[in-house]
Amino acid sequence: MSDLFTESSSQWLSRDELEAARERLPMLYVDAVPVRVDETGTVTAFGLLLRVSGDGEISRALISGRVLYQERVRTALLRHLEKDLGPLALPKLPAHPQPFTVAEYFPIRGVTPFHDARQHAVSLAYVVPVEGDCHPQQDALELAWFTPEQAADPEVQQAMAGGQGTLLRQALAVCGF
Amino acid sequence: MSDLFTESSSQWLSRDELEAARERLPMLYVDAVPVRVDETGTVTAFGLLLRVSGDGEISRALISGRVLYQERVRTALLRHLEKDLGPLALPKLPAHPQPFTVAEYFPIRGVTPFHDARQHAVSLAYVVPVEGDCHPQQDALELAWFTPEQAADPEVQQAMAGGQGTLLRQALAVCGF
Amino acid sequence: MSDLFTESSSQWLSRDELEAARERLPMLYVDAVPVRVDETGTVTAFGLLLRVSGDGEISRALISGRVLYQERVRTALLRHLEKDLGPLALPKLPAHPQPFTVAEYFPIRGVTPFHDARQHAVSLAYVVPVEGDCHPQQDALELAWFTPEQAADPEVQQAMAGGQGTLLRQALAVCGF
Amino acid sequence: MSDLFTESSSQWLSRDELEAARERLPMLYVDAVPVRVDETGTVTAFGLLLRVSGDGEISRALISGRVLYQERVRTALLRHLEKDLGPLALPKLPAHPQPFTVAEYFPIRGVTPFHDARQHAVSLAYVVPVEGDCHPQQDALELAWFTPEQAADPEVQQAMAGGQGTLLRQALAVCGF
Numbered sequence: 001m002s003d004l005f006t007e008s009s010s011q012w013l014s015r016d017e018l019e020a021a022r023e024r025l026p027m028l029y030v031d032a033v034p035v036r037v038d039e040t041g042t043v044t045a046f047g048l049l050l051r052v053s054g055d056g057e058i059s060r061a062l063i064s065g066r067v068l069y070q071e072r073v074r075t076a077l078l079r080h081l082e083k084d085l086g087p088l089a090l091p092k093l094p095a096h097p098q099p100f101t102v103a104e105y106f107p108i109r110g111v112t113p114f115h116d117a118r119q120h121a122v123s124l125a126y127v128v129p130v131e132g133d134c135h136p137q138q139d140a141l142e143l144a145w146f147t148p149e150q151a152a153d154p155e156v157q158q159a160m161a162g163g164q165g166t167l168l169r170q171a172l173a174v175c176g177f
Numbered sequence: 178m179s180d181l182f183t184e185s186s187s188q189w190l191s192r193d194e195l196e197a198a199r200e201r202l203p204m205l206y207v208d209a210v211p212v213r214v215d216e217t218g219t220v221t222a223f224g225l226l227l228r229v230s231g232d233g234e235i236s237r238a239l240i241s242g243r244v245l246y247q248e249r250v251r252t253a254l255l256r257h258l259e260k261d262l263g264p265l266a267l268p269k270l271p272a273h274p275q276p277f278t279v280a281e282y283f284p285i286r287g288v289t290p291f292h293d294a295r296q297h298a299v300s301l302a303y304v305v306p307v308e309g310d311c312h313p314q315q316d317a318l319e320l321a322w323f324t325p326e327q328a329a330d331p332e333v334q335q336a337m338a339g340g341q342g343t344l345l346r347q348a349l350a351v352c353g354f
Numbered sequence: 355m356s357d358l359f360t361e362s363s364s365q366w367l368s369r370d371e372l373e374a375a376r377e378r379l380p381m382l383y384v385d386a387v388p389v390r391v392d393e394t395g396t397v398t399a400f401g402l403l404l405r406v407s408g409d410g411e412i413s414r415a416l417i418s419g420r421v422l423y424q425e426r427v428r429t430a431l432l433r434h435l436e437k438d439l440g441p442l443a444l445p446k447l448p449a450h451p452q453p454f455t456v457a458e459y460f461p462i463r464g465v466t467p468f469h470d471a472r473q474h475a476v477s478l479a480y481v482v483p484v485e486g487d488c489h490p491q492q493d494a495l496e497l498a499w500f501t502p503e504q505a506a507d508p509e510v511q512q513a514m515a516g517g518q519g520t521l522l523r524q525a526l527a528v529c530g531f
Numbered sequence: 532m533s534d535l536f537t538e539s540s541s542q543w544l545s546r547d548e549l550e551a552a553r554e555r556l557p558m559l560y561v562d563a564v565p566v567r568v569d570e571t572g573t574v575t576a577f578g579l580l581l582r583v584s585g586d587g588e589i590s591r592a593l594i595s596g597r598v599l600y601q602e603r604v605r606t607a608l609l610r611h612l613e614k615d616l617g618p619l620a621l622p623k624l625p626a627h628p629q630p631f632t633v634a635e636y637f638p639i640r641g642v643t644p645f646h647d648a649r650q651h652a653v654s655l656a657y658v659v660p661v662e663g664d665c666h667p668q669q670d671a672l673e674l675a676w677f678t679p680e681q682a683a684d685p686e687v688q689q690a691m692a693g694g695q696g697t698l699l700r701q702a703l704a705v706c707g708f
Contacts, residue, residue, distance in 0.1 A: 024194070024246050028299050040603070040606065069200075073281060078570075092660070095572055095660055096278075098279065101528075102276065104250060111249070122244065122250065127626050127627065129623070129626060170528075174455075212449055214447075217432060218428055219449075251395055269483070271448070272397050273454070274530045275528070278705075306449060347704040349704075350704030353450075379552055379556065379559075382556075423554075424637065450632075451635075452629065452632050453633065474600055
């Protein structure tokens with residue numbers, strides 16, 4: 001059954017079919033905010049992905065992706081964490097299934113703080129401590145660690161697409177900052 | 178735009194198309210546990226829907242339903258609460274978007290405590306105080322109030338379909354019982 | 355037993371004795387963020403107390419106070435809400451005992467974002483919708499409602515004493531802003 | 532300052548003084564439910580302390596203890612975890628300060644599900660994954676791991692003192708069981 005859960009196997013939902021579904025149903029997503037914690041569990045750094053676009057512009061993002069058919073939410077979280085941070089990141093998923101918030105990405109701007117032009121996505125958001133080495137697996141992608149003070153900078157947050165700056169601010173708040 | 182959000186209008190996603198999507202994507206749901214609270218906010222009763230089937234058997238259920246395309250989670254909650262409790266129930270939705278848990282209903286039994294033969298549904302679960310009069314709108318449907326002690330009865334919980342007894346038990350725990 | 359719970363009766367813990375305890379034990383507090391919500395539960399305004407000091411300076415504050423011996427946390431919340439908002443405020447306490455955060459006020463600055471020169475206080479923080487009329491009961495005290503945008507203003511938050519601006523920011527985040 | 536935080540140093544609040552305070556103020560506590568998790572964060576076992584009394588009776592308990600003056604809640608959690616599980620347990624404290632519930636232990640039975648004849652204690656409760664080796668440090672104390680099914684057994688829960696069976700049940704619910 002495990003091959004149901006790989007990214008490539010989701011292709012049996014053909015690209016056209018996925019596009020059609022995206023115009024008619026909310027898509028289920030997960031968002032992960034990777035963090036470094038000290039021995040008391042206090043967050044010392046928030047991880048943001050840096051993407052360098054073709055024209056050299058840098059955009060910052062959280063880890064985000066779709067939950068597949070018959071995939072557990074936890075499995076989806078691990079899959080997207082591994083895809084973006086590499087296989088040695090050692091993420092520690094929370095024991096609670098409760099997300100810290102639910103981010104509703106609408107195709108129309110202004111309904112919520114979150115926006116996704118392609119689709120209506122509803123995302124379960126989690127703060128995930130990672131203990132290992134993080135090496136993004138894709139080209140033109142890096143991971144940078146921000147102290148809580150740096151992550152709280154409105155400029156950092158405003159430069160994030162789709163309203164993810166709001167999600168980062170909410171993650172900071174939930175972690176006591 | 179509001180007609181997008183009515184149950185009937187979802188028919189523009191034809192029954193066949195919805196069936197096809199159900200075999201390929203997780204469906205986004207909400208579950209609501211209606212409660213009565215006293216003036217200190219303490220839950221005094223949990224509401225369960227009673228359905229009488231054709232052969233006279235009674236089944237108990239929580240309020241549950243799909244989130245539609247471009248519908249807010251809050252709007253979906255209100256819509257399903259009104260559909261099952263009537264327009265005078267006066268539900269008080271939580272100020273926090275955070276659900277108390279996420280219930281993953283799988284078409285295969287045993288993956289999680291939750292099961293739905295028709296589909297893979299991921300449901301955001303909320304406890305919702307209702308202050309008004311509750312009158313189920315459909316035939317063969319009643320609402321019954323259970324004290325916390327009655328709701329904690331394993332027999333009550335085991336008689337609920339799809340693992341919703343587990344969700345009721347989790348709602349009791351979250352409310353301090 | 356109810357007279358145990360009134361503010362005046364706590365005087366049987368004499369002022370001297372309370373001062374002595376404050377130097378040796380963490381004090382248990384509650385913080386409440388009063389909000390107005392619309393029919394979908396979305397917060398439309400955050401309430402801040404305005405205190406005018408002798409020299410005409412205005413300070414803004416959340417509702418905050420001690421939990422007494424043998425007093426329920428819920429009862430303490432209601433007591434402080436009534437004391438600061440009057441008897442007609444109709445606060446709707448959450449059904450969940452879980453606070454949205456725990457604020458640790460230290461007598462030394464810099465240990466946490468929260469500071470209280472008099473004592474080490476640990477406060478359970480709740481967002482509380484209020485539906486009625488709010489009339490502060492004490493002289494030199496007013497309640498003002500701030501839209502989420504106004505409440506998010508760093509200037510508003512920085513003007514609050516003891517780090518309560520951080521608590522207001524966390525309440526905004528928890529409510530989806 | 533660290534010597535303020537050791538159990539022995541709390542003796543500068545003499546035994547008599549602590550007794551006096553216990554009759555007049557709520558005491559701030561933490562409760563920890565140690566768990567083993569698999570690589571997806573799913574709880575595989577709940578840890579209970581077993582105490583053998585002089586007459587050979589076994590009682591089961593959660594990890595529980597007081598928060599000291601000027602001690603962080605996190606530090607108190609770590610201190611009590613280390614005291615009861617030994618220095619090699621490697622507890623992973625949550626990044627969120629939010630407890631999963633607040634347990635109010637009253638000296639009078641029946642006010643809440645929680646009871647403590649000595650005092651009014653208000654306890655912040657956390658589920659804490661532990662990754663290392665657990666070796667209780669005190670005589671007549673052992674740690675036993677229970678599967679979620681075993682921990683859900685009403686007999687196990689009823690045999691716990693002070694209502695901690697209720698807290699264990701709430702921890703199970705919060706972890707998705």
